[in-house]
Amino acid sequence: MHKLELETRSRHQCRIHVGKGLLAGSGLLVRQAGNLKRMVIITDSNVGPLYAGTLTREMEIAGLQVDVITFPAGEENKTLRTATSIYRQLAGLYADRSTAVAALGGGVAGDLAGFAAATYLRGLPLIQVPTSLLAQVDSSIGGKTGVNLDRLKNQIGVFHQPVLTITDSSTLDSLPEREYINGLAEVIKSAAIADAGLFTLLENNTAAVLGRKPELVDEIIFRAARVKVKIVSADETDTGDRQLLNFGHTIGHAIETCSGFNITHGQAIAIGMAKAADISHLLGLLASHDVIRLKSLIKTVGLPIKLPKIEPAQLIEAMRHDKKISAGSLQFVLLGKPGESLVSRDIDFNTVEKVLAADNE
Template structure:
């Protein structure tokens, strides 16, 4: 088991650790029993993960004599709502869960975001632990303490910053993940490769076939490094007042594409396209070399992610969506561009003509 410490110095946060291993659920149970005493342990999970891992994990906790129970809600982004928050909290109340209890978020980003949100507001906050089961959650959403639910008006509009007490990342969970869900996480890994040190990008370039085959040794390295990069950024800027925005590389146009497709385009695919677009704009604006842009596009393609915007996307829709982005400051939309692979920077808006040209070039 690898341990990565996350050091946060803001008033409400504490240092915690990410524990990464393979097939170590028994050990996770033991560590929870020994190091996280509580009067009740509530596993929160979704309807898919419950059958795959939730019930056996519940048994493991009970075998250790822990007063554990399991709450589940229907799988899917559609559950990331206040309705689910209210349903969960009334079940927590029924079971006598209080501030001495511990919530365990077992699942993908939806479970993690929802459980973290509930933990941050239930009885003015109860502790929680993240046990991410998707690649996306393991390398991204479980780290950093952002919690949220969606509103009809948009995604992640209600939320808090609230750190877990610990993150247990078991690579064994990934074996049951569909290819589409796996690729969603791979896109975030590419993001880290582009915004951090070039050495990691080169490693990813070399290991494309191994990543596609889900080679365990390579995945261990890649997931660990991704966690280190994300936690490093969050340590510098926990509440996204500045530097943390570099994690939005590929996400500005990515979100616009996702929304224009009515969320039929998966997040990872949208981000893949967004990363190529942002690299293209970086070239247009005279920063990035064409050669480096091509390396990014080639890697994305070789990993099995899309590199062309489907014909069905009218450019005007995408541009309109960009105008509605919630990260907009006045009329300016912050954009993450690149000087080089490994050297991202945040700019206060890009020229519309560059945007149009890049989107046009990326048409299928």
């Protein structure tokens, strides 16, 4: 088992445990995290039937009283409406401030249950139990919780750090292929921005990674999660270095928007990373063989590097509306080498358009 400590500037400490089969020993981990007597597990309709039973049993053995709230799976349910339904159920269960919420599932469960935990009675202790690769390496770490407002993603939200995170890598056995590959895009991102060793590990073991070889999966979750922990610990509120985590996301978000969300987040940021590498090369930062390494890795795991049929001008327009823009220039994460990144605040739109247009040649 791997352990990570996240200590934020607000001095909040969260222990992240990563390992195979951890759900089965989760009672002890929760006991160590504090004197909790009650838990409400909040999970979605796919993950609940698979893992809520084991978690409930373990918590009951550890002496906790447990209830389960299930909401319908899917991003379209990450809304205030679902949050309200969760509040009503928490009220019906007489949950009080000493009741811990366990967010069991992918990023949607983490964000939604996290948001409910942050806001109900002004805050209940939160335990993250991420079960998708994306949630394990990304969304369960850093304390961001929230819901969507119509088509505006994560428009309503609040920071609420978990007291404990239990990342059981064996839950990935049941994760659909498409979701696993989606998560691999974030793993590649973490490697590219801050862990050259992880990058090489992925390059040299792609088949085993895709085959979900257990020890390897543990290792890549741990290392990708460690990148996020390090960056978030240094920048809890998203103002400085945390921007590095947006590598591939500036163009990626624009692609998601322009494709009417017909493309997955992982696919969109995969293309975004390939384009950010091209821009890095154009600006003389990244050697061409490193651009090729990144693109080959992205392709071998089954993710795209070329734009779908979207006009570059349309993407630029979407980027202008993005949060990461200040006065006519774009904030962009660029690579120096795989494992080394920097935030550039003055990338002009012409440079971006040039790189985007290259796919149409």
